[in-house]
Amino acid sequence: MSTELWEQCLRSLQEEFPAQQYNTWIRPLRAETGSEGRLVLLAPNRFVRDWVNDRFISRIRQVVCEVTGDISADVRLEVAQHGSGALRSPARPAMAPLRSRPVAPPRDPRPASPPPVAQAPAYDPAAQPVYQEGYAASEPAQPAVPEPQLELDMAPPEPAFAPLSPRHERQKVVDVEGGVKHQSNLNPSFTFESFVQGKSNQLALAAAQQVADNPGGSYNPLFIYGGVGLGKTHLMHAVGMEMLKRNPNARIVYLHSERFVADMVKALQLNAINDFKRYYRSVDALLIDDIQFFAGKERSQEEFFHTFNALLEGGQQMILTSDRYPKEINGVEERLKSRFGWGLTVAIEPPELETRVAIVMKKAEEAKIVLPDDAAFFLAQKIRSNVRELEGALKRVIANAHFTGNAITTPFIKESLKDLLALQDKQVSIDNIQRVVADYYKIKVSDLLSKRRSRSIARPRQVAMSLSKELTNHSLPEIGNAFGGRDHTTVLHACRKIKELRESDTDIREDYQNLLRHLTA
Numbered sequence: 181m182s183t184e185l186w187e188q189c190l191r192s193l194q195e196e197f198p199a200q201q202y203n204t205w206i207r208p209l210r211a212e213t214g215s216e217g218r219l220v221l222l223a224p225n226r227f228v229r230d231w232v233n234d235r236f237i238s239r240i241r242q243v244v245c246e247v248t249g250d251i252s253a254d255v256r257l258e259v260a261q262h263g264s265g266a267l268r269s270p271a272r273p274a275m276a277p278l279r280s281r282p283v284a285p286p287r288d289p290r291p292a293s294p295p296p297v298a299q300a301p302a303y304d305p306a307a308q309p310v311y312q313e314g315y316a317a318s319e320p321a322q323p324a325v326p327e328p329q330l331e332l333d334m335a336p337p338e339p340a341f342a343p344l345s346p347r348h349e350r351q352k353v354v355d356v357e358g359g360v361k362h363q364s365n366l367n368p369s370f371t372f373e374s375f376v377q378g379k380s381n382q383l384a385l386a387a388a389q390q391v392a393d394n395p396g397g398s399y400n401p402l403f404i405y406g407g408v409g410l411g412k413t414h415l416m417h418a419v420g421m422e423m424l425k426r427n428p429n430a431r432i433v434y435l436h437s438e439r440f441v442a443d444m445v446k447a448l449q450l451n452a453i454n455d456f457k458r459y460y461r462s463v464d465a466l467l468i469d470d471i472q473f474f475a476g477k478e479r480s481q482e483e484f485f486h487t488f489n490a491l492l493e494g495g496q497q498m499i500l501t502s503d504r505y506p507k508e509i510n511g512v513e514e515r516l517k518s519r520f521g522w523g524l525t526v527a528i529e530p531p532e533l534e535t536r537v538a539i540v541m542k543k544a545e546e547a548k549i550v551l552p553d554d555a556a557f558f559l560a561q562k563i564r565s566n567v568r569e570l571e572g573a574l575k576r577v578i579a580n581a582h583f584t585g586n587a588i589t590t591p592f593i594k595e596s597l598k599d600l601l602a603l604q605d606k607q608v609s610i611d612n613i614q615r616v617v618a619d620y621y622k623i624k625v626s627d628l629l630s631k632r633r634s635r636s637i638a639r640p641r642q643v644a645m646s647l648s649k650e651l652t653n654h655s656l657p658e659i660g661n662a663f664g665g666r667d668h669t670t671v672l673h674a675c676r677k678i679k680e681l682r683e684s685d686t687d688i689r690e691d692y693q694n695l696l697r698h699l700t701a
């Protein structure tokens with residue numbers, strides 16, 4: 181089967197499957213022609229192969245038969261061999277970086293003691309500035325390259341390796357073996373035990389547990405993406421905490437990508453880039469949050485690219501998070517984006533009601549608060565945006581209860597969160613969006629629901645669908661239904677189209693902004 185035919189199958193599957201499923205399972209497959217003309221699909225690892233085999237293979241077969249017109253088309257799923265070139269960028273071996281530390285011997289997944297790191301200077305992460313060791317105080321600090329100056333604007337001003345967020349009391353694990361001290365910055369309360377499993381996150385959780393079981397194995401890097409406050413950071417820390425539990429000497433470093441940028445800028449200014457490299461390359465696991473902040477920072481991307489390659493080669497685990505699918509991160513080099521997908525990419529979706537209830541109960545239990553079932557249900561039903569907001573609302577209720585001495589009941593929650601709930605109730609409805617969009621474009625609401633496909637109707641309809649996706653909690657099928665009984669794939673297509681046009685077409689961008697402002701005012 182030719183690549184073009186497989187591309188055709190992919191297009192058809194993309195239309196059919198929700199974006200998350202398509203991106204996670206189907207997009208990473210690469211086609212090869214096997215013996216007797218059989219189509220062989222290569223999965224990046226066993227996990228993906230098994231998942232696709234269990235859930236999608238029969239539909240894939242049907243699509244292949246439809247596209248090739250051959251009803252006996254044979255499709256086989258296999259795991260790509262490392263270095264087969266099927267899933268890797270062909271340029272990978274050539275791009276392998278020069279290592280700045282001795283190559284660690286092949287490691288047991290859970291080593292009794294970490295591999296030695298030779299000749300690294302003593303390094304105190306709390307010291308300010310960071311990479312000054314070995315340089316006389318009077319020595320002028322020369323930036324090695326000019327670009328990072330630009331990046332300084334983005335870098336947070338606090339000292340490097342300081343706790344990253346006042347939200348958490350972070351655990352600092354310092355490892356002095358080999359002369360390099362590592363500070364993990366892990367939040368001890370972000371564990372697998374405290375993470376509530378639901379349909380929306382079960383895949384990401386399963387993948388994270390596999391990584392904790394076998395760090396540096398085939399799911400390297402583990403790339404977790406999803407909207408704000410859905411538990412990406414929590415899961416990433418949970419892997420780190422689990423690794424530490426199994427091997428207290430493991431060198432796990434968690435940091436936000438802005439911190440990586442800030443450290444690199446400082447290192448360059450202090451002419452201490454080698455210390456920087458040594459530090460980040462001598463970890464057992466590197467956990468970098470919100471990788472989308474690398475966008476537009478070319479020098480940091482370059483440095484990260486080399487760190488990434490070195491860690492991967494050394495079998496050290498990497499976990500990355502982002503608010504979007506790797507290929508959709510604008511401003512990040514293609515070679516990095518493609519590397520992000522080398523291991524396993526998993527999404528976290530907003531939790532459904534049952535999971536939200538379970539999360540509220542869990543958080544209440546952790547806070548040692550008695551929360552009746554109906555009160556937990558009420559809260560979970562009202563706060564739907566994300567887990568962080570849900571947790572924030574619960575904290576407010578708890579604080580109020582402490583302050584007033586009241587028991588937490590549903591009426592008490594209603595009273596405590598009066599303002600927040602009033603806002604929720606004002607939430608935009610699809611009806612409202614349709615009315616406002618129709619008014620704006622001077623067409624009728626019935627046009628939006630009609631079958632008419634002229635540009636003057638179809639475009640406003642796509643805008644309205646996209647706004648419905650953004651501003652309401654309705655699912656794609658529900659939105660499709662509200663627009664004259666359309667299919668969810670039409671809504672998906674509309675959202676993609678509008679996203680694309682907002683980047684390329686000033687009129688649409690302005691229209692969308694105006695409508696957003698109007699609807700959320």
Ligand SMILES: Nc1ncnc2c1ncn2[C@@H]1O[C@H](COP(=O)(O)OP(=O)(O)OP(=O)(O)O)[C@@H](O)[C@H]1O
Nearest residue numbers: 374375376407408409410411412413414539567568
């Ligand atoms: N499934 C879950 N079980 C328990 N707690 C959860 C779950 N999902 C999220 N949380 C909690 O929600 C809060 C926000 O989660 P987290 O910081 O991991 O989100 P995030 O996806 O990394 O968001 P951002 O993109 O804004 O960084 C945390 O306190 C976390 O413990």
